[in-house]
Amino acid sequence: MEPAVHVEGLLKVFDVPERDEGLKAATKSLVRRKTREVRAVDGISFEVAPGEIVGFLGPNGAGKTTTLKMLSGLLYPSGGDARVLGHVPSKRERAFLSRIALVMGNRNQLQWDLPALDSYELNRAIYRIPREDFVPVRDELIELLEIGDLVRKPVRQLSLGERMKAEIVGSLLHRPQVLFLDEPTIGLDVTMQKRIREFVARYRQRHEATVMLTSHYMADVEALCERVVVIHHGRILFDGHLSELSDTFAAWKTIAVALENGAGDLSGYGEVVHRDGDLVTLRVPKAETARVTARLLAEQEVLDLNVEDPPIEDVIELVFAQEASE
Amino acid sequence: MSDFALRQEAGGLRSLVDFYVTTMRTSIQQGFQYRAAHYMYMLGMVAEPVIYLVVWSTIAEQSGGSVNGLTPGYFAAYYIVWTLVRNMNIVFTPYGWEWRIREGELSGQLLRPLHPIHHDLAWFAGWKVVVIVLWLPIAVALSLLFDPTFDVRPIEIVVFAIAIWGAYLIRSFNQSALGMITFWTTRVGAIFQLYIMFELLLSGRLVPLQLMPNWVETLAWFLPFRWTFFFPIQALVGDLSDQELLVGLAMQVFWICVGILIFSLAWRKAIRRYSAVAG
Numbered sequence: 001m002e003p004a005v006h007v008e009g010l011l012k013v014f015d016v017p018e019r020d021e022g023l024k025a026a027t028k029s030l031v032r033r034k035t036r037e038v039r040a041v042d043g044i045s046f047e048v049a050p051g052e053i054v055g056f057l058g059p060n061g062a063g064k065t066t067t068l069k070m071l072s073g074l075l076y077p078s079g080g081d082a083r084v085l086g087h088v089p090s091k092r093e094r095a096f097l098s099r100i101a102l103v104m105g106n107r108n109q110l111q112w113d114l115p116a117l118d119s120y121e122l123n124r125a126i127y128r129i130p131r132e133d134f135v136p137v138r139d140e141l142i143e144l145l146e147i148g149d150l151v152r153k154p155v156r157q158l159s160l161g162e163r164m165k166a167e168i169v170g171s172l173l174h175r176p177q178v179l180f181l182d183e184p185t186i187g188l189d190v191t192m193q194k195r196i197r198e199f200v201a202r203y204r205q206r207h208e209a210t211v212m213l214t215s216h217y218m219a220d221v222e223a224l225c226e227r228v229v230v231i232h233h234g235r236i237l238f239d240g241h242l243s244e245l246s247d248t249f250a251a252w253k254t255i256a257v258a259l260e261n262g263a264g265d266l267s268g269y270g271e272v273v274h275r276d277g278d279l280v281t282l283r284v285p286k287a288e289t290a291r292v293t294a295r296l297l298a299e300q301e302v303l304d305l306n307v308e309d310p311p312i313e314d315v316i317e318l319v320f321a322q323e324a325s326e
Numbered sequence: 327m328s329d330f331a332l333r334q335e336a337g338g339l340r341s342l343v344d345f346y347v348t349t350m351r352t353s354i355q356q357g358f359q360y361r362a363a364h365y366m367y368m369l370g371m372v373a374e375p376v377i378y379l380v381v382w383s384t385i386a387e388q389s390g391g392s393v394n395g396l397t398p399g400y401f402a403a404y405y406i407v408w409t410l411v412r413n414m415n416i417v418f419t420p421y422g423w424e425w426r427i428r429e430g431e432l433s434g435q436l437l438r439p440l441h442p443i444h445h446d447l448a449w450f451a452g453w454k455v456v457v458i459v460l461w462l463p464i465a466v467a468l469s470l471l472f473d474p475t476f477d478v479r480p481i482e483i484v485v486f487a488i489a490i491w492g493a494y495l496i497r498s499f500n501q502s503a504l505g506m507i508t509f510w511t512t513r514v515g516a517i518f519q520l521y522i523m524f525e526l527l528l529s530g531r532l533v534p535l536q537l538m539p540n541w542v543e544t545l546a547w548f549l550p551f552r553w554t555f556f557f558p559i560q561a562l563v564g565d566l567s568d569q570e571l572l573v574g575l576a577m578q579v580f581w582i583c584v585g586i587l588i589f590s591l592a593w594r595k596a597i598r599r600y601s602a603v604a605g
Contacts, residue, residue, distance in 0.1 A: 014601060074433050076598045097439035109434040111352065113359065118352050125348040126438050128341040 004085060004178055004210035005048035005071060011079035012041040012066050012234075040066040042234035043080060050177075053204055053211040055225030055242070059320055063234040064214040065104075068180045071212070072102040084178055098127055101176035103168060105186035108155070116151040116158075116166040120173060127174035134173065141169040144199055161192035168196070172203065179204070181213045185220055197223045218312045232320055246309040249319045253289045254308050255282045260301035269296060278303070283310075345440065346448045353452025365460055371412060372464060375405035378532070379472060394536055399475030403563045404534055406468045407486075411558050412531070413457045414490040417498040418446040420514040423505030432600065443589070447498055454494070482561055485571045489558035492578035497554050499585025506592035509599045524549075530556025550581040 015035040019025045041063040048054050056064045069075040071082055073089035073096065082089055087096035110119040124134045142148055145165040150158055158166060164184070172179075181200065185193040197220055204211050215221055221228060221242070228245060230238040238245060255270065258279045266272055269292050270284035284292045289307060296302060309315075357364060383398040391397060396404075426432045426442075435442040468474075504521060508514045526532045528542065529551035535543050546552040557574045560566055566574070 069433070072437060074436050075600065092436070094439040097437065100437075102437055104433070107430060107434060109437075111356070113356055114352065118355065122348055122352055125341070125345040126440050128344075 001050060002086060003047040004050040005212065006083040008045045009043045009080035010041055010067065010070060010077055010082050011043050012070060012075060013078040014038045014040055039234050044231065044236050046229055046236065046239055048210055048212060050210055051208045052227065053213065053225050055221035055228040056212055056214040056231065057221065057228055057316060058231040062231045064231055065182050068102060068182050068212065068214065072100055072180050073097065098174060099176055100178045100180065101171040102180040102182065103171045103184050105164065105183035108163065108167065110155045110166060110170055112156050113154055115153055116155055116170065119170055123170055123173050129174055137175060138173055141172055144202065145169060161188045164188060175207055177209055179209050179211045181211065183215055185215060185217055193217060193219065200224060222312060230316065230319055237319055245312065246315045250310045250315045252283050252285055252310065254310055255284060255293060256306045256308065257282065257296055257302060258304040260303050345444065349445060349448035350452030353449045354455050357453050357456030364456060368413060368460055368464065372409055375408045379405040396534065396536065397475065399473060400563065402472035403474035403476050404559055406465055406474050407559045407562050409464060410461050411490060411493065411555055413461060414454055414494050415497050415554055417450055417494065417501050419501050420505040420508060420518045424508040424514050427508050443502055446502065478562060481568060481571065485575060486558060486562040488575060489561050489578060492575065492582065493554040493558050496550050496578060496581045496585055499582065499589050500550060503585060503589040503592050506596040509596035525551045528552060529554055530559065553578050553581055
């Protein structure tokens with residue numbers, strides 16, 4: 001089966017003007033303008049199968065958004081090859097743009113002064129959606145995101161979360177087959193984040209859509225993505241199953257242990273990373289986990305004991321720290 | 327591809343008309359929603375032609391009743407029609423393109439399967455409907471104050487009605503082509519001001535072109551500016567022959583084509599440079 005997204009050696013280089021501070025440097029830059037080459041995306045390759053949902057992880061400036069923008073036809077690549085649903089995104093063909101959507105959490109694409117319903121009507125005309133299809137799709141999305149009361153209010157009067165939901169409805173009216181979500185839950189409260197996550201999962205399942213998601217909230221990634229691509233300095237550091245991430249990068253596990261008669265000094269078992277009354281969390285080398293667990297059970301009066309992979313945030317942090325130190 | 331996506335592909339021209347009608351309707355709705363602000367804006371804009379009108383009428387009266395054969399009645403008619411033509415000539419400017427790129431608004435528009443210029447043309451065309459409705463009382467008030475001379479034939483009304491939209495298109499494409507410069511520099515203001523200076527002098531916006539030196543009038547004939555102000559106004563106010571009216575419309579078509587060509591070429595180069603600075 002042809003992949004929904006195929007990327008090979010994709011490259012984006014920006015020439016960024018730069019100068020030192022002060023009048024002298026400003027005057028000098030009039031004559032000789034200095035620029036620095038920034039490789040925002042540095043020859044990455046990956047594929048995404050139809051119907052797959054992939055989390056794109058990386059710190060700010062890693063190249064995630066630039067990649068999504070190239071895949072959605074907003075940016076022209078400096079090199080390499082990208083295909084989405086068999087189309088070259090930079091050609092921006094109508095047939096391509098009609099089948100994708102890019103939702104950016106910090107961007108407003110609805111008419112600010114008008115009710116969202118008017119913007120939806122505009123999108124109907126832009127995407128040439130037959131009216132008999134448009135009304136049920138619109139109403140279904142409005143119902144799924146529970147914004148029936150809001151779509152008649154001017155967009156400027158909606159809260160951030162309400163506006164985000166209204167934005168998502170507008171972006172999905174044409175039922176895109178590939179969905180690029182760039183920080184879709186940014187700035188939203190926990191409840192709203194959860195609603196949007198549930199909605200994305202349901203949309204993907206119902207329409208067999210392919211989804212690529214970037215988010216700084218690991219909860220988004222853990223809830224939605226089995227596969228993650230970790231990108232840093234424009235290069236891919238990891239591409240695989242979420243659970244493999246900690247296997248590959250984390251050299252330790254955590255043991256949370258609750259003791260019968262209060263916690264004494266457990267530093268002999270591993271690094272004590274947290275202590276809360278009788279509950280102690282230890283960090284131990286992965287290879288030592290079984291031995292340390294057996295020792296704890298044999299030598300201490302254990303009420304409860306859990307062996308866990310480290311939190312995904314910690315693993316990601318570790319990945320970036322390793323990259324930085326190399 | 328799903329049936330749904332396939333069905334979107336059909337009916338190109340009909341869909342484009344649907345888009346224009348829908349966008350114009352949305353723009354009219356917004357225009358009427360902010361009618362008071364628009365009215366204030368239009369009233370402010372009337373100050374400019376009224377100043378020109380008072381100055382030229384005074385000069386005409388002091389020169390024995392006319393300047394170069396133009397009477398105060400002609401000046402009144404010229405500048406009253408000017409107010410409508412000026413408002414019809416308001417288009418999406420290079421400053422708009424600058425803002426659109428700087429704020430990242432262009433990204434949203436580029437994701438749509440329709441060139442952003444269609445949105446600009448349709449949106450401002452819708453706004454013109456609001457402008458015409460709001461202009462009527464202003465025109466009546468100015469007519470009562472300044473006593474314009476109108477001697478209009480039906481064909482002149484028809485040509486005028488077409489020419490104001492022709493002027494709108496010429497100016498839209500010219501200014502959007504200038505707007506493409508913002509893909510290379512985020513400060514397009516200086517170049518735009520230079521363009522406006524030429525337009526002021528060579529379009530009939532500042533002074534009816536009959537009052538300019540002959541060489542200026544000749545030069546203006548070969549540039550687009552004249553066909554965006556002077557020609558539409560003269561179509562209604564002047565005494566143009568049928569042939570001159572048709573030549574004027576033909577020149578508008580020519581400059582619209584030139585504008586589309588320059589804009590399209592510039593767009594193709596510009597879009598490759600788009601770096602979506604602000605998202």
